[in-house]
Amino acid sequence: MPKDFISLLADLEEEEVIKLTKKRLEAGDEALTILEDSRKAMEVVGKRFAGGQYFIPELVYSGELLKQITELVKPHLVQSGDTKHLSKVVIGTVAGDIHDIGLNIVDFMLSVNGFEVYNLGVDVPVKKFVEKMKETSAPVLGLSGFLTLAFDAMKDTVEALEAAGIRGKMKIMIGGGQMDDEVRKYAKADAYGKDAMAAVFLAKKWIGDN
Template identity: 65%
Template sequence: MAKDLVNTLADLKEQEAIEIVKDRLSAGDDPFKIMEDARKGMEIVGKRFSESEYFIPDLVYSGEILRVVTELVKPKLTKTTESKKLGKVVFGTVAGDIHDIGKDIVVFMLDVNGFEVHDLGVDIPAQKFVEKIKETGAPIVGLSGFLTLAFDSMKETVEAIKAAGLRDKVKVMIGGGQMSDEIKNYTGADAYGKDAMAGVSLAKKWTGVG
């Protein structure tokens, strides 16, 4: 009987997980099913992170194991692993700020919790957020920032969304470094998320699933 990929990945056993995937591939197992198990494993990782059983290094390592697994499986995949998503989120670090560690953690957590995240990257001008919202129709926007200069960039981004006539179509959350409810009010965002779990809760609440 094949060993359990879901739990092996969730327990961060890299070598074992790779062995299982190789065995299953050579046994002719459906690659789509393998990826589905990997996704379930990542879901458990996210859950353990939200319960403070796992920390950032565990997320990073699980992401690395998933990358290796995906590389093994990808050549055999005939159909894409489109699973049903909870909702779309546009995410990025605001203009002038190039920090990405915090942003990447929230994006990771939103992803494993079933959201379709459009990660724009770092140092993103307000207009780029506006364009991406228009393109995707995402109802949720996440603004990340580490520096105090991000206070004004976030404010400008929210204003640009407003100027584009999209403000009542999206909910905006902010987070990172020196952010707070005080800054949420200053920027005109809808909510401040203290950490990645708070970001996920907000997104779930706003899509009506939480």
């Protein structure tokens, strides 16, 4: 039996899954159904990453395949689907630090687990975090950092949220290269997550969805 769409994408069979996408579109399959299947496949990818079967190359490659499928499907979209998200999460690498590999993995894992992720990118000024948290009222903030200089930038960010009077409305998690629980205490964040799976676990716990 030929593999179905979801397995092909989850197994990263580029040629086959692109061929099948085109075939499905020609056969009149709904664009939204294909996107929903893609989402399910990415969920499988996320699970395999969490389970230690997949690593960074697989996340990157699956993201690339998803991009290609979305490009193919886009012209056939009549209306955009109203995706239901668990909750909003704001993430970003703190000021002075330009590393984004870990940040993007956390983005990926939160997204495939149903969160609406606002990824502010790297070297995010304190002010921008405060503005975004006000604008989105997200209950969870994730601060990423790779270098030791991020210790103080994280602390500054948390303190700015305190000063803005909104610290109590959110839970803050930190993670990345040199971070650990000592840094979490130093920066006065709520939790340290050692990897992207921990980020998902913490975010789910905080919004009461376990």
